[in-house]
Amino acid sequence: MNVLVCVKRVPAVAGKIMLTADAQEIDTRYLGFTISPHEECAVEEAVRLVAAHGGSGVVLTLGPPAATEQLRDAMALGLDRAVLLETDGREWDPMATAAAIVDAVRAERAAGVEYDLLLFGNEAADTGDYQVGIRVAHALDRPCVTGVKALEVRDGRVVAKREASGGWEIFEVALPAVLTVKEGLNLPRYPSLPGRLRAKKKAIEQIAPQRSGGGLEKARLKPPKERGGQVEILGRGPEAAARAVEIFRALGVL
């Protein structure tokens, strides 16, 4: 089966997030880049599905030229090809992003490549738009299951599970289909050295996408209100236990 995985390059933020002076972006001077944990699971799942069912796995991103780093990372894990929908680095909203991905999938189809499965992260780590996968599925007239945390492909169908209040919801759809997945689907592997070397040599197909659609436009970023309050240090080491228990009592949790 042929699987296409869509990922997005985002800054690897950990500590306090610093903004650029114009409040348009995160200051990335001292940061690395990565993809969302959901997308790491999508890449891992694609590698596993192709290993189990044959076919080929392709990774695609819409982003700046530097996003080749994320494409190579995905190929190092075992994906066969990579496609970059190259932008000048400015943000595309979910409608425009989805339209460009749809164009790319149609172009691949015209070139004879049909995808049985399109995998997306449930939402990108940064913008959290929750809609690119669904928009792509609608345009291509394919069923779309979101929030997938377990899946199985059998006899041209995919059974997908997602968490719901108090348990799991099961969906069963025929291929070709679109799935947006969540972290917890699998434990992503680390790239091997031979994998990295192989990925380095592979060409990345570049496409200049047409920007169309849109309608959600970022004005600026700002930090949220901080959790206020002074920290009370109860002590150092085990002797703080008695004071902690007093506090548990006062809070009514004991």
Next chain:
Amino acid sequence: MILGVAEHERGRLNERSLEVLTLGRRLAHRLGLPLHAVLVGADAEPLVARLAPYGVAVAHLVQHERLDEYAPAAWAQGLVGIIEAERPQAVLAAGTDRGNEVMAHVAARMALPMAANCTEVEPGERYRVTRLRWGGSLLEESWLGGTVKLLTVAPQAVPAEEAPVLAPAAVKPVTPALAEGDLRVRVTARIEATRGGISLTDARVVVSGGRGVGSPEGFKALEELASLLRGAVGCSRVVTSQGWRPHADQVGQTGTRVAPELYIACGISGAIQHLVGCKGAKRILAINTDPEAPMVARADYAIIGDLHAIIPALNAEIRKANADQPPR
């Protein structure tokens, strides 16, 4: 008119819907428009009475024999029918898995933009919305266009607030025109979680462990602390990616959001993606060797030192306290 989507699961209202209707009512009031609500699927009619105190003038009930089970595209088609017939200025749903999913389907069908997880909404030719980025570690101010404004409301961004009831909500049943394609994706089965144990989202106390716990066995002492406090065990992402605990226990941006009375963070540095998962806690106690850890700075209380010595001491102290005093 402003349209609020009231999400329910076979007759059980999702409380987030009341937050959506509260924001919807404020918006409607500012614009001098009525607030309508929509409920999709079976068993919804008894819920109309619960919506009326939120200022709902008309409740649209989307009913269809094939809507006995959740089907995102069919729910969306039901909404599209109402939007086309009634032309609301804005449609609001909850920023839940279902709310975001159904609204994205509506947006795709109507070729409209949509803003997910908004915390503030300013009406206008284009709406100025504030919404969550990085799961809430940052906020984004954006312009939302489109002939109908589609947006979802971030959970807990707007506290649910009742208003005086002027008249009971009118009920308007609608039968959507569904195509076979709208029902390709639909819940075909459910697995109920095995009962017993307190779920992370409901727990009054959450005891979470991070890399500092060191191993799966290290969680035994945390399990004991949680059980002494009748709470649940959570963890950081490092712990799940090491395979020490299942992903269902993960607290944070890509895990569960918790809102307990007390959150005890053991050996967790307090990365921003973890903090967004526990900032809903009333009180935070951090146990960490590093007094400079962000988790300590954000906490109400902290114990500085090795959790492997501190947690057993805490457990012993609680047992002693319980022995001194008869259980409640």
